[in-house]
Amino acid sequence: MYIREYEPADCSEIAALFYQTVHEVNKQDYTSEQINAWATGKVDLAAWNQSFLEHYTLVAVENGKIAGFGDIDETGYLDRLYVHKEHQREGIAAALCSRLEAHVQGNILTHASITARLFFKREDTKF
Numbered sequence: 001m002y003i004r005e006y007e008p009a010d011c012s013e014i015a016a017l018f019y020q021t022v023h024e025v026n027k028q029d030y031t032s033e034q035i036n037a038w039a040t041g042k043v044d045l046a047a048w049n050q051s052f053l054e055h056y057t058l059v060a061v062e063n064g065k066i067a068g069f070g071d072i073d074e075t076g077y078l079d080r081l082y083v084h085k086e087h088q089r090e091g092i093a094a095a096l097c098s099r100l101e102a103h104v105q106g107n108i109l110t111h112a113s114i115t116a117r118l119f120f121k122r123e124d125t126k127f
Contacts, residue, residue: 006057015043024085068092078110
């Protein structure tokens with residue numbers, strides 16, 4: 001796996017990863033109605049691309065496919081951090097977070113899902 005900066009050509013693959021992750025990984029903690037409201041499958045790719053370009057956005061690539069992504073703004077707000085359902089617990093989120101955290105000064109804030117809270121409560125993160 002390697003981590004690189006986001007490129008606009010990544011947006012569609014990231015949107016698919018987001019949908020699949022929410023619908024598979026987060027279903028243990030949320031109802032079907034909540035999952036469907038969270039990840040409708042109708043992402044505004046132009047808006048997401050603009051947001052990714054405005055933030056510091058990284059993607060983790062494994063065997064030519066995006067295995068995870070995350071983005072943080074200049075204020076330290078970690079907006080999104082998702083890892084593909086087939087790559088959970090491989091250290092991808094930690095590697096992305098480490099790089100994202102290093103990019104900003106001061107405290108970092110995120111609104112973590114129930115599923116992700118244990119990850120963010122680890123002692124080695126700034127959250």
